[in-house]
Amino acid sequence: MSLTIDNLVVQYSKQSDPALRIEHLEIYEGVIAVIGENGAGKSTLFKTLQGFLLPSTGAISKAGQSSKFSSVQVFQSEQCFEHVTVKEWIEFQGLLRGMEVSPSEIATCVEHAQLQGKEKRLVNKLSGGQQRKLNLLCASFGNPDLIILDEPTAGLDQEARKEYWTTVTAYRHTHSNTILFSSHYMDEVEENADQVILLSHGQVISSGSPKELIDNLHLEYVATVPQQKVSLFNLNKISYTIEGEHCVFYIADADGFFSTYGSMSELIKQGVQLRLPDMSDVYTLHYKERAHSA
Ligand SMILES: Nc1ncnc2c1ncn2[C@@H]1O[C@H](COP(=O)(O)OP(=O)(O)OP(=O)(O)O)[C@@H](O)[C@H]1O
Numbered sequence: 001m002s003l004t005i006d007n008l009v010v011q012y013s014k015q016s017d018p019a020l021r022i023e024h025l026e027i028y029e030g031v032i033a034v035i036g037e038n039g040a041g042k043s044t045l046f047k048t049l050q051g052f053l054l055p056s057t058g059a060i061s062k063a064g065q066s067s068k069f070s071s072v073q074v075f076q077s078e079q080c081f082e083h084v085t086v087k088e089w090i091e092f093q094g095l096l097r098g099m100e101v102s103p104s105e106i107a108t109c110v111e112h113a114q115l116q117g118k119e120k121r122l123v124n125k126l127s128g129g130q131q132r133k134l135n136l137l138c139a140s141f142g143n144p145d146l147i148i149l150d151e152p153t154a155g156l157d158q159e160a161r162k163e164y165w166t167t168v169t170a171y172r173h174t175h176s177n178t179i180l181f182s183s184h185y186m187d188e189v190e191e192n193a194d195q196v197i198l199l200s201h202g203q204v205i206s207s208g209s210p211k212e213l214i215d216n217l218h219l220e221y222v223a224t225v226p227q228q229k230v231s232l233f234n235l236n237k238i239s240y241t242i243e244g245e246h247c248v249f250y251i252a253d254a255d256g257f258f259s260t261y262g263s264m265s266e267l268i269k270q271g272v273q274l275r276l277p278d279m280s281d282v283y284t285l286h287y288k289e290r291a292h293s294a
Contacts, residue, residue: 001062001069001145001178003027003049008058010048010202018056019044020202024043030171030194031179032165035186037287041202042182046073046148049180062145070145072097074139077131086134091157093138101141106263109137113171129160133167140175149181152190161185165192190214190279198286203287213282220254222281224273232270233261240292241284250281 005027010020021039034042042259049054049060050071055069062069080089090109094101101109110119113134123131132152139147153161165188168179184187189196190210196212206213224245225233238257240248251257258264264274 001176002029003060003069003146003178004063005060006058008048008060009065010044010053011056012053020048020055022058022204023209025197025207027178027180027197028195029176029178029248031181031192033189033193034180034182034199035184035189035196035283039201039224040199042199043150044202045199046150046180046182047097049146049148066223069145070142071148072144073148073150074132074152075135076150077135079127080131082122082124084123085116085120086123086126086234088289089123089134090138093135094141096140097144099141105141109134112137112167114160114167117177121228127160129156129164132156132164134165136164136171140171140177143175144177147179149179151182152286153183153185153186161188167230168192186279196279196282197269198282200287210279210282214277214279217277217281217285218252219249219277219281221251221257221274222277223249223251223267224275226271229272235292241288248284250277250285257292 003026005022005025007024008020008022009018011018012223034045036042044053048055060069075093081092082113084092087106090106091101094105106119106218110116113130113136115121115130118126123134128132134148136147153164156164169192174177181193193210196206196210196213206215206216224243227245227247230247233249239252241248260269261267262270268274
């Protein structure tokens with residue numbers, strides 16, 4: 001299911017500036033990332049999509065249809081009740097969505113969350129990653145059009161994050177709900193999102209697939225240069241940001257750069273690290289201290 005947002009304005013009070021102001025946005029079917037700095041409006045968008053906040057103006061509709069859409073936000077792991085077993089927690093989430101979960105649905109849920117044999121375990125004794133996977137699977141009860149995951153992997157280690165996204169990918173093979181998620185981890189955004197929506201100060205500043213957004217940077221390479229080597233370069237002619245002890249150079253014309261400063265292998269010998277641009281650069285160049293432009 002895809003959604004269309006038109007002329008949307010959301011305010012927390014009549015006197016306050018809009019927390020969200022979206023002229024037009026298509027949210028496509030698939031796995032959609034919403035990114036932005038703190039206060040950009042991600043949670044406000046999620047609350048509005050669930051009907052918890054009413055817009056002052058504008059509308060959100062299923063693309064091409066006047067019918068309403070349904071959405072559910074997945075519980076965070078810290079919202080799991082104490083003294084409730086895995087089975088009871090699944091049943092409870094079903095009841096919240098107006099359905100009685102059948103034994104076979106419980107079994108499927110448990111299997112997909114890789115919790116076989118743990119149905120009687122207290123849910124708060126599961127790891128954070130296990131709880132989040134379980135909650136994701138329970139969100140499909142009632143088959144909502146939209147499933148919202150607010151920073152689903154925040155605080156998880158690399159391994160648990162990977163496992164979480166494996167579960168999401170497997171889930172996507174058997175379900176058609178659109179998944180909307182926020183994240184500050186640009187590697188998982190690049191790997192998992194079909195579309196990325198960039199919010200800043202309540203407005204959409206860009207939207208596209210990770211590849212489109214990276215291509216739009218028009219960069220050939222990104223170089224990380226140790227501070228002590230920076231004097232070898234003419235900073236007036238290079239776009240760069242400063243990251244701790246390093247300078248990060250954004251190279252649009254690789255031939256020109258290498259012919260001026262030395263071949264790739266010569267630069268690597270000097271301690272310069274070269275890589276292709278990725279979503280972390282999309283984030284930096286849209287949000288962090290503005291790049292010093294050449
Ligand atoms: N309950 C509220 N009352 C008044 N203003 C609010 C309220 N919640 C959020 N805001 C304001 O709305 C704007 C958007 O906030 P929102 O929480 O949607 O951002 P966010 O992108 O989710 O940020 P974070 O990454 O920190 O969660 C901010 O200016 C924030 O101060």
